[in-house]
Amino acid sequence: MDESGPELFLKREVASKVKESKRFSLSSRASRAIACSAAPMSPAPFTVVFVGAGEINFGSPEGPWNHSKRLENRFGRSLAVLGIIDPDTARAELQIAAKIKQGTHGYGETAIWATPEAAGQALAGEQVDLVIVGAPPHFRGCAAPPADLDLLLIAALPRTKRWLVEKPVSAAPPTALNGQEKVAQAYADTGAVVGAGYMMCALKGVQAIQEMIEAKGLKVMGTAARYYMAYEYARKPAWWNKQISCGPIVEQATHLASLSLLFGGPARLSSVRTHTVEHVDEPGRLTKIGFDEETSVEPGSRIPRYTSAVWKYKSGAVGSLTHAVALHGTTYDTELEVICDGTTFKLVDMYTDTPRLFIRQSDSSSEVEVHAFANDDPFQTQIDALVAGRPKCTFEEALQTYQLTWAIREAGERERLEDAREE
Ligand SMILES: NC(=O)c1ccc[n+]([C@@H]2O[C@H](COP(=O)([O-])OP(=O)(O)OC[C@H]3O[C@@H](n4cnc5c(N)ncnc54)[C@H](O)[C@@H]3O)[C@@H](O)[C@H]2O)c1
Known part of the structure; x- marks a missing residue:
């Protein structure tokens, strides 16, 4: 493991951000919208969990990346964002508040969890249609902490049908000790469709x-x-x-x-x-x-x-x-x-x-x-292909x-x- 990379990043980015997970309060309009999507004639909701409340999932002035926007385009009123996992719960709150303010469908019941374990407990084995893993690579791709986020997510959300994992898949040198191959095997063992963010x-x-x-x-x-x-x-x-x-x-x-x-x-x-x-x-x-x-x-x-x-x-x-x-x-x-x-x-x-x-x-x-x-718009094509079960990059x-x-x-x-x- 490259000692300095994750440690440097950890110190700078996530110091003391972990808070209790909580449910975001519903506006009455958003509650009604969710209730409508569950009405008998509506298509079944497409359920999503975002990992990371940052730019790749929610957009940036610097570029076209924004997975939530592509999912909203694709699913409209049948989108149901179950939750956001991010130790920076305040950032997740801001993202949800912005969606609700814009009247975007799908965020009325969105929960915020600081950890995969908290999400796993709340969802209690519920099937999730798509999990997008957009946390920094310093926390992903390896078999041991602090970079074992994939393994924690797979354990917490075992009934996920599709995963989209952002690039690069790790930030540690690829070695048997760091365990990137083990992480790939763990995704393969889920039997889910697993795409990667090479748009x-x-x-x-x-x-x-x-x-x-x-x-x-x-x-x-x-x-x-x-x-x-x-x-x-x-x-x-x-x-x-x-x-x-x-x-x-x-x-x-x-x-x-x-x-x-x-x-x-x-x-x-x-x-x-x-x-x-x-x-x-x-x-x-x-x-x-x-x-x-x-x-x-x-x-x-x-x-x-x-x-x-x-x-x-x-x-x-x-x-x-x-x-x-x-x-x-x-x-x-x-x-x-x-x-x-x-x-x-x-x-x-x-x-x-x-x-x-x-x-x-x-x-x-x-x-x-x-x-x-x-x-x-390759980001849209990428999401559509993944949803169809044929990711452009695995x-x-x-x-x-x-x-x-x-x-x-x-x-x-x-x-x-x-x-x-x-x-
Ligand atoms: N495919 C593309 O074109 C593209 C574009 C932009 C970013 N990315 C990739 O997306 C990833 C995220 O980048 P970003 O720009 O959104 O970063 P960002 O810093 O804007 O957001 C990352 C978020 O992840 C959160 N986070 C940190 N540790 C976490 C953990 N253990 N669990 C859950 N969340 C955690 C952070 O608190 C932060 O809110 C990177 O791998 C980056 O390379 C890909």
Whole structure:
């Protein structure tokens, strides 16, 4: 277990937040709405428990993530949010109050629980249609405290039909001792549908590539992914300190790693090679850094500015991933190429609401086709696919992504150590 990561996070984020769980008081309007949804002619309510009252579940001005909104879109009056599990019960209260104030259906009977055990006692073996696990990864993914939240949830809510677990699936190095594989097995043993929050797997452009690969009977020869971060206004300490959120490959480029594996299949982790440009390297000096890295991050914890990794897939194909902390302004630049014999694909603008896909079918033409997917909402597609029992990314696949991203980070760190020994 990486000692410093969870401990640092624990101290900063959740000190003394645990309170008694309690039921949120109902407005009479909300009570009537719930009563209506239980009327004989109404569809059966779709029951949900949120784990984490934060941005992924309830939205943020910084991005499109907001699982509660997608569930409201999907289920309307048949949504019934049974409760929110969060040690920060005050934050959960605020989220419910905001929903009730907006007149959003489904929150009239929502309970607040500080722990999974409290939720388990209150629900007493009740079946839950969906549990969304959106707590920070420092509390998840491992077999022992403080990161055994998944196991506590599985024990407390054993009759859950579907789980959606956010990325990354852990924040500790993936090892037998930390137990990430045990957590995957525990989810598998529930027999439930278990999806993971890699929403780029749900992009329409990704589906278009998959369909053409299948229709033409293509084999993927290689994948090339890149993730260029706009760093000028990035001020969260976690972005700059590897000890807090495991560094830019595990935390950010993980989305592109997951897409790479979707097309390349499982990777051979022992084949991963990584080169980095670090803060001490001349090309790694950043001119627009808006964060006091110098005094607030230990040199050994600073993030690489440029990471270039390559690996073999078990299929024989080759994958590569480049992450750069290099863009000024606020707009990130991401791209995925999938290369097959005769047909090549390039997906860009993945963080916008109109991703574009370039296809070159050089087996029949030298033209490049451009497909734009306007108003693509992968978060909605992801929720809909999970509800239908076919998640676009499974927990098992998300664990493979996690293992690959750590293998990339560790190969880079190993190379730096070897270089230092040689000098
Ligand atoms: N898929 C995506 O695009 C996407 C986008 C944003 C965030 N995320 C992921 O979602 C997760 C949460 O991120 P966030 O931005 O919502 O964080 P956040 O800090 O806004 O909220 C996290 C919440 O979890 C609560 N929490 C802490 N320990 C808990 C525990 N043991 N049990 C239950 N709740 C607990 C915290 O009190 C906090 O309210 C992270 O893994 C993040 O990477 C994914």
